[in-house]
Structures are given as structure tokens and as C-alpha cells.
Amino acid sequence: MIVKPILVLVTATVLSKTALAIDVSPYQYNQQLTDAQAIDLKKRYKNRLIQSWYVNDPNTIDSHSNSQLIRYGIKVLDKTAETIGPNVSTIEKRFSGNNLNCSNCHLKGPSGLPGTKYYGIPFVNVMNDYPNFRARSMTIGTAAGRVNGCMSRSMGEGKKLPENSLEMRGILAYFNWLAEGTKPNQAMAGVGLPHLKLPNRKVNLKSGQRVYQSQCAVCHGPDGLGTKAAGPNSGGYLFPPVAGNDSYNNGAGMSRVIKASRFIYANMPFGATAQSPILSVEQAYDVAGYINSLARPERANRENDFPNPRFRPKDYPVPAYFGGDIEALEKAKYGPFIPNVTPIIK
Secondary structure, three states: OOOOOOHHHOOOOEOOOOOOOOOOOOOEOOOEOOHHHHHHHHHHHHOOOEEOOOOOOHHHOOOOOOHHHHHHHHHHHHOHHHHHOOOOOOHHHOOOOOOOOHHHOOOOOOOOOOOOOOOOOOOOOHHHHOOEEEOOOOEEEOHHHHHHHHHOOOOOOOOOOOOOOHHHHHHHHHHHHHHOOOOOOOEEOOOOOOOOEOOOOOOOHHHHHHHHHHHHHHHHOOOOOOEEOOOOOOOOEEEOOOOOOOOOOOOOHHHOHHHHHHHHHHHOOOOOOOOOOOOOHHHHHHHHHHHOOOOOOOOOOHHHOOOOHHHOOOOOOOHHHOOOOHHHHHHHHHOOOOOOEOOOOO
16 A cells, blocks of 8 residues: 655655655745746646546554544544534634535545545545645645645635644545555546536526525525534534535635536535536536625635736636726626636646
């Protein structure tokens, strides 16, 4: 078995090929990249060999030398609200800014483990996919940095997990366990979300509302506020909110219509898969737009995201990007997005 090193423990200044999954030399972690450097790394990433989908056997966890840490990492990802949510009894453990669980977006596959569903934004190849170029900051990011990016966006205005914290060490231990048995440095089929040919038109919000009420409201609630889990101390949701104060903020990836369309098509409503979707692409597109038209927390300083327009996603409607051009801002919210094949922006 191949055990990938935990990125947070690497102390070398230069991220070398021998230390990490992807060779990003001669660049350094958190280094600001030029256009040419970013394009170089994107090509390296895109041109990797692609291995078959693989999920490690859950039955091997308890015999693993790192089993307790792996199990805790799984708990943090699957029971986030209960372990690091804003209402946990230990104040020092209140890292998350809302009551979502990481597994609300990083879905469980047949194994029952978070981040193991094919095209359900899985974790299975994280340690082969990082370090990596991050267009949001034009820098080299690590797996630990990516986790903390979610903490302040998908998890509301949460706090970063210290890199030496039990929580971060547990999450990375789980990622490393998932990587055992994979082929180092390679991409993997079924990772991320499927790429779709989206409709060459603006989102139809009325159509999206109809789809939502007929297909989504039974779980996520008529107003998108979710269904709370039973029990006075559960903290989380049986079905997560897609709007309101406990939902992801408008700086999260899911707040972008293209990305939300891809997620919804492959995973929603319950029982859908990328191989056997329930909604059409058009329905997924419209309901993604409708959901993201609903009120949700505002992410501060979004204008600092994606500082280089060349690497900026087409569906991130930040007013500062458009200099008062209301039509362009509206297009970034609801399309049409040209070209209508979803871009590869990480």
C-alpha cells in the first residue's frame, strides 16, 4: 500500500516532487504565480494519467496504525455540526460558522464514508490532487489550505482549523487513508463533478422554482431552510438548508450556478447519480439558479477572490468585477454562460 505524506507536516520551503503528490517545483507554497506559471501548472494537472475510481476498504480502518485519528477525521467530516459547529459546548471547538456537515456536499457512497460518492465531490483522490494551483488566490494551495477555504465559505464565516489541531490532523489522516491503494500523482475518474453542456440561455427562475417545489422542497423545505435532525443535541440537519443563515455563503463554490448545476444533476434529488440522473440538465440548471437567487449570508471581501480576470469563473457575480455594468453582473448570476461547456476552474 502507498501512504501519502500529510501535507501539513511538510516543512520544506520548496514543494518538491519527492515530498508531495504533484510536482509543483520550482514554485513554493503560497507563492503568487504569473499567468505563464499558472498555465504551466494547469497543464501539468490536466495532462496527468487518469486512474479508475477507487475507494479504500472501510474494513481496514480499525486495524490501521492511525485508526483513532482516521475515525476522528471521519467524525468531523460527517458530524461537523456536532464536533466543531457554532453551538458545541466547548467554545474552543467552535470552528464552523454554520450547522452544515461537510458530508452535506462531499457525499457518502456505498461505503457510508464522507466524500466517497462518484461525482459527489469526493475526497478519494485529494492527496494525489494537491498541492495545486488555486485560481481564487493565484497561489499554490495544499489540502489543508483547501479544507480551511471551505471553513470560511461553505461552512459560513467559520474559523480556520489550526494545522496542528486534532481536527485537521484527523481530516488529513482520513484523506491519507483514502489514498492508500491509489496510484500516486494520477487523476481519478469520478472526482469532482461531471462536466455538462448547459443550456445556451439565461436561467429560468420560474421554472427553477417549479422544479424546486416538486423535487427538492420535501427534503430541503419550502423556503430552502432544511430539515433539522432529531434530538436536542444533534445541532445539524437531516437535510441541509440551501438558503438562509445556516446555508453556505455567497463566496462558496455552490453559490455559482455552473457548479451547482453540475452537483444537482449528478446527485439530486436523493437517489440520483451521474450515471442515472433524475433531473434533466435544463432542470438542474434552472433549479441551481433559483436556489442561488434565495437569501444567504454575504461573504466579506469577495472582490479579492480571483484577482486575475483571465482565471476567473464566468459564474461568480461579484459587483466589483463589473464596474457598474448591471447587464454583465446579471449574466454572471444567471447566464447564458459562453462557452456553455463548464470551465475547469478549481
